[in-house]
Amino acid sequence: LGAIAASCKAQVVYLQDTRGALYNEQVEFLTSLFKERLPGKTVGFCGANNLQMAFSNSVTAIIEGANLIDGSVMGLGRGCGGCPTENLMCFLKNPKFKLRPVLVALQHHVQPMHAADDTLFGLGPTGCPAMPFLVAGTRNDDVSDAVAWCNAGMKHDGVRFLDFQRSKAKQFPTPKPKLIDEENKRIASTHVV
Structure with a gap:
């Protein structure tokens, strides 16, 4: 990380749990480490939901100082998807984020696709992987x-x-x-x- 801090001109460093295998403690450690060793860089996090940890890990990353967090409506994405945007918005409780339009999009566009094919993105009818x-x-x-x-x-x-x-x-x-x-x-x- 020292070499990256010294030579990298990028302003953002992203932690990516591509395989959905990280737990809160690991995200906490990595986010803190990146914040400490890469001063002046914005730290982001993107969690996959294989273990149903994407939302929890995203919250942990936010608490540890990550400023960019990936999310998608209903958590849709490759494999088991990622952190549901609607969950993040509820956690952040920021008045600039409007939950209703996200829920309208979810209800009118995403849920019908999911109802038509319960294997969509690897999710079953319960939304579990x-x-x-x-x-x-x-x-x-x-x-x-x-x-x-x-x-x-x-x-x-x-x-x-x-x-x-x-x-x-x-x-x-x-x-x-x-x-x-x-x-x-x-x-x-x-x-x-």
């Missing part, structure tokens, strides 16, 4: 395999997905699910649970 995303977050794995698993109609088969992730061969069951794209395959996971 499909089991493969939970497994990926617990193991700190990239979510591309979980996305492919869910796209193959196996989002409720978390046990088999865990076994699949633990296997060295990692051969998809027949028929092989279509992977999202080449970029999602570029990061090999090395974490073991």
Whole structure:
């Protein structure tokens, strides 16, 4: 971080929990560390929701001094999504943020899509992540395999997905699910649970 502070001209440094595997204590530590070691830089945070920690981790980052926080309506995003904008707005209690337009957009545009397809972004009817995303977050794995698993109609088969992730061969069951794209395959996971 010292080298970054000395040479980086960027004004913003973002903490990204891409795999949705961080807990509050880790976000607290990292945000504090970045604030301390990168003076004069704005610190931001973006949390993925594999372990249902995106909102809680975002609040922790705010408390520790992060000034830019990612969010999306109903938490929609890749895999299990991220921090719901509407939750952040309620937490911040800032009169300049208007909750009603966000809820109108959610009710009229997002909820109908979700009702039509409960596998939208890996979420089930309760809004909780499909089991493969939970497994990926617990193991700190990239979510591309979980996305492919869910796209193959196996989002409720978390046990088999865990076994699949633990296997060295990692051969998809027949028929092989279509992977999202080449970029999602570029990061090999090395974490073991």
